[in-house]
Amino acid sequence: MFRRSPLEMRVVILAPVGRDAALLAHTLSALEIHTAVTRGATELLERLAEGAGGAIIADEALTSAALNGLRNWLSGQLPWSDMPFIVLTSSGMPTRESHMRAHELQTLGNVTLIERPVRPDTIESSIRAALRARMRQYEIRSRQEALIQANADLEQFAHSASHDLREPLRTIGVYSDLLARDYGNGLDERGKEFLNLIGRNVSRMDALLSDLLSYAHASSLPGEEITPLIPANRALEAALTNLDGAILESNAKISVGEMPSVRMHESHLSQIFQNLVANAIKYRKEDCEPVI
Numbered sequence: 001m002f003r004r005s006p007l008e009m010r011v012v013i014l015a016p017v018g019r020d021a022a023l024l025a026h027t028l029s030a031l032e033i034h035t036a037v038t039r040g041a042t043e044l045l046e047r048l049a050e051g052a053g054g055a056i057i058a059d060e061a062l063t064s065a066a067l068n069g070l071r072n073w074l075s076g077q078l079p080w081s082d083m084p085f086i087v088l089t090s091s092g093m094p095t096r097e098s099h100m101r102a103h104e105l106q107t108l109g110n111v112t113l114i115e116r117p118v119r120p121d122t123i124e125s126s127i128r129a130a131l132r133a134r135m136r137q138y139e140i141r142s143r144q145e146a147l148i149q150a151n152a153d154l155e156q157f158a159h160s161a162s163h164d165l166r167e168p169l170r171t172i173g174v175y176s177d178l179l180a181r182d183y184g185n186g187l188d189e190r191g192k193e194f195l196n197l198i199g200r201n202v203s204r205m206d207a208l209l210s211d212l213l214s215y216a217h218a219s220s221l222p223g224e225e226i227t228p229l230i231p232a233n234r235a236l237e238a239a240l241t242n243l244d245g246a247i248l249e250s251n252a253k254i255s256v257g258e259m260p261s262v263r264m265h266e267s268h269l270s271q272i273f274q275n276l277v278a279n280a281i282k283y284r285k286e287d288c289e290p291v292i
Contacts (some may be wrong), residue, residue: 004138007051010034011127014044015058020088020116024056027120028127041066045073054084054130056123062087062105070108080141084110084130086123091115162209169209173202197244204242211267230266233259238266239273243281250281252290 011028013035015021025035036052038044041061048055062070074083085108092098105111110133112126176198184192236256240247247254254277262269277292284290 004053004135005051006034008138009053009131009134010036010051011131012044012047012052012055013037013057014039014041014055014061015088016040016061017058020058024123027123031124031128033127033131041069045069048073048083052083053134054086054127056086056088056127059087059089059101059105067104067108074109078141080137080144082110082133082137084112084133086112086114086126086130088116088118089113091117158213162213165209166206169202169205172198176202201242204238208267211265229261229263230269231259231261232269235266235269236273238270239277242270242274243277246278246281250284250290252281252292254292 011033013021013024014037015024016039021037025037028035036047038047041063044055044057044066070085077083087105089098089102089105102113105113110130112130114122114126176195180192180195180199184195187195233256236259240254246252280292281290
């Protein structure tokens with residue numbers, strides 16, 4: 001569990017009539033739970049805005065104005081936040097009015113209704129459950145923030161990698177073109193095929209770097225792009241071309257059946273196929289030609 005500050009895990013109490021507030025504060029303090037006793041709805045909202053793990057409120061303090069104030073405050077909270085409220089209601093036989101009142105209180109969202117007189121162990125179990133739920137909310141917020149930061153770092157890395165790797169790649173492309181122009185006539189067919197292979201792989205590497213940059217950028221945007229259907233066999237052919245060297249060296253036998261069209265980025269699917277085939281070649285039995 002993530003450690004939170006006392007302010008974020010304190011319990012705000014609003015029970016302006018009688019000794020309820022003092023008794024609740026005493027009970028929770030004995031459990032080493034920080035409390036803040038408020039005198040009215042305005043002060044309650046101020047303490048909630050500072051930070052809280054939950055609130056205990058007497059039903060009679062929730063006037064129409066107080067309920068509207070709480071609803072407005074809740075509407076401004078971030079999606080991860082779901083403040084738990086424990087409302088102390090009057091005891092007695094259920095009536096139409098009490099049913100309507102309970103329905104009205106439920107509009108606050110995360111609400112637990114407890115009838116008075118309240119037993120200390122009931123308050124203890126209820127508030128501990130509320131604080132555990134609040135702790136999980138804080139954990140979700142922390143993980144979301146970490147994910148946002150990781151996506152930002154990924155995008156920054158992709159920009160740097162794309163820029164840094166393209167320079168040596170461009171150099172390879174330029175010198176292979178010069179080699180083909182100045183010495184291509186002196187090469188046999190095998191040498192020319194090697195030059196063509198270098199050129200094709202330079203182009204593929206450039207495309208992969210562009211895909212890396214696009215993927216990192218897309219991961220930082222809300223929503224999901226609708227991907228068109230692409231033929232899976234085309235992505236597989238690209239993967240096998242990238243693995244020409246490993247396939248020839250291992251004398252791998254690869255057969256391809258009927259392939260469907262799928263809704264996916266072609267470069268991502270090609271990378272999956274490339275990883276699968278490369279692993280099949282790499283982790284074969286010794287002195288055994290792989291059949292894939």
